[in-house]
Amino acid sequence: WLYLRRQKERQLRARRLGHLRALALGQGDFQLRDTGGTPRSKSAFLGRWVLLYFGFTHCPDVCPEELEKLGRAVELLEREPGLPPVQPLFVTVDPERDDAAALARYLRDFHPRLVGLTGTPEQVRAAAAAFRVYVSAGPRDADGDYVVDHSVITFLVDPDGLLRDFYGRSRTAEEVARSVKGHMETYEPLPP
Amino acid sequence: VARMAAPTMEERKACWGARDEFWQCLDSHGDDAAKCEKLRRAFESRCPQQWVKHFDKRRDFLKYKKKLETEGYHPPEAAGKS
Numbered sequence: 001w002l003y004l005r006r007q008k009e010r011q012l013r014a015r016r017l018g019h020l021r022a023l024a025l026g027q028g029d030f031q032l033r034d035t036g037g038t039p040r041s042k043s044a045f046l047g048r049w050v051l052l053y054f055g056f057t058h059c060p061d062v063c064p065e066e067l068e069k070l071g072r073a074v075e076l077l078e079r080e081p082g083l084p085p086v087q088p089l090f091v092t093v094d095p096e097r098d099d100a101a102a103l104a105r106y107l108r109d110f111h112p113r114l115v116g117l118t119g120t121p122e123q124v125r126a127a128a129a130a131f132r133v134y135v136s137a138g139p140r141d142a143d144g145d146y147v148v149d150h151s152v153i154t155f156l157v158d159p160d161g162l163l164r165d166f167y168g169r170s171r172t173a174e175e176v177a178r179s180v181k182g183h184m185e186t187y188e189p190l191p192p
Numbered sequence: 193v194a195r196m197a198a199p200t201m202e203e204r205k206a207c208w209g210a211r212d213e214f215w216q217c218l219d220s221h222g223d224d225a226a227k228c229e230k231l232r233r234a235f236e237s238r239c240p241q242q243w244v245k246h247f248d249k250r251r252d253f254l255k256y257k258k259k260l261e262t263e264g265y266h267p268p269e270a271a272g273k274s
Contacts, residue, residue, distance in 0.1 A: 057198035060243040064204060102198060109201040138242075145196065145242045 013186055017164065030127035032091065032117035035104040040117060042161050048087045049184065050157040051176075054133045056094035056148050057106040062169070064109075070154055071111035072173035073180065083184055084159075088114040093135045093150045095124040131155060131163075156180055158187060199240065207239035211247050218251075 029042045053070055055063035067090065074088050088111050092098035095118055098106075103116035118124065128135045128150075136149045154176065156165040164183050167176050199207065214235040217228035225232065236244055 058240075058242070060239075060246045061204075061208065064201075097198070105200075106198060141241055143196065143241070145240055147242050147246055 010186070013182070030091075030117075030130055031123050032119040032127060033100065035100045035107070035116045035118075037100055040115075045087060045089070045157070046161050047159050049084060049159060049180065050087045050089050050155075051180070052089040052091065052131075052155040052157060054091050054093050054128060054131070054135075054150060054153070056092050056150070057098050057102055058094065058145070058147065060147065062152055066152060066154065066169070067107075067110045067114070069173045069176070071114065073176040074111055074113070076173060076177035077180060080181060083181060086180065089117065090114055091117045091127055092124060093128060093133070094137070094148050095119060095121050156183060158183065160189060196240075203238075207235075207243060210235040210238040215251060223255075 031039065031041050034040050051070055051074065053063075053066055055066065057063075070088055074086050077083055077086050090103070090107060092103060098118050100116075100118060103118055107114050107116045117127075119127070125135070131153075132151075133153065134149070134151045138146045138149060140146045152169050154167045154171075155163055156167070156179070158164045164187075165179055167179070171179075210231070214228055214231040217231045218225065221227040239247070
């Protein structure tokens, strides 16, 4: 019975992966810069597993919570022997305010290997579109301050650069880590 | 107007703390904001105005959600019957 259950799980995973590939989400490339000013496109991260979150530094609560969670998930995976490392990645949806310096300051409080990416408004718009992330800057108040409404999703990208899974606010760090581990264990590199 | 830097981690936590104290006061006074004016002012002074607006909306949403969960959904009577 256990064998049948495992077989069913394998089929479900394969079907889900098939759907994700068919959706072709995230297969678009992006052209952004990290906090050191180095240009980074998706190819910079090929060969690595990536957990990617879109947010902004002026975010009231959701982004710090999700980044804490992301950091904890990565830490849990780091503790597992034999798993490849995961690259945590943060892309701003507020390029006007989140330049390299602002991002560097903000990300210091989270996982030490967390890489931040920013760019021109056009580049950021294209990156969000590639991942179907909804972004909408709100009205400015008297001080010019505003919040940016955006989809709250952490994406899992495999070493081939394909989207493997995505995690919303309700998933815990433990659940994310368990799911990532599952994907790593069933991962087969795409034939060249 | 010079762009303000994003709040630091310490500033965020101070803001969230002030918000939580204000909300706890509202919870224990049946949402009577008049009973919690001092904490409201502290909350407004610790958080950017945009965040105050955001958290006010968040509280309204959480209360509405709780209402749906406990009382159920009652569609407005004014809607025409099909």
